[in-house]
Amino acid sequence: QVQLQESGPGLVKPSETLSLTCTIFGGSISKYHWGWFRQTPGQGLEWIGYIFYTGFTHYNPSLKSRVTFSLGTSMDSFSLKLTSVTPADTAVYYCARAFYDASSGSRILGFDPWGQGTLVTVSS
């Protein structure tokens, strides 16, 4: 059973870069899309984007100018970098694996499983 775990600094200063890693336990990067999401305090969920195991990425236009995803070298992790952060970027950040079924091919039907999330606070 695949499990995901987010890791990274819990506190980032304004204007700096937020960096998070998602480690995959019980599986590998291969053949899947891997997504990043965030939930800001008092707000709902936001899709940040995804990275395919080939390295292809798709970002939410709202964050595209500041975000970069990358794959880990050992095929068991992937990462997010968000530049020029402000307090508005304070959120719980989640990683998740795309879910497809036999009839959808590579069309994403949802995301499952997810990590438990990690709180990142942007503050000086």
Added chain:
Amino acid sequence: IQLTQSPSSLSASVGDTVTITCRASQDMNRFLAWYQLRPGEAPKLLLYGASTLQSGVPSRFSGSDSGAEFSLTITGLQPEDFATYYCQQLNNYPYTFGQGTKLEI
């Protein structure tokens, strides 16, 4: 695509049946998923394709749709069902979520 989810909060009791609605801003295919979020836990995919139950999810959860309106129904609430629920559309980029429904005892 914008998703308008209602209600934003809901009070119910164990054994009740509740329905949460998600209305899309435009007609879309049935690429809609429902998730359950509990504090401190990993979000859980409940349904995909508007009405297909994810493996391992209890059958008291069900989904339906009519045009641009999608519904999640929980029949016979259990204590572990008190959580926040979100719909997500995966028809168009960017993928978007409804605002969430907090289900409280």
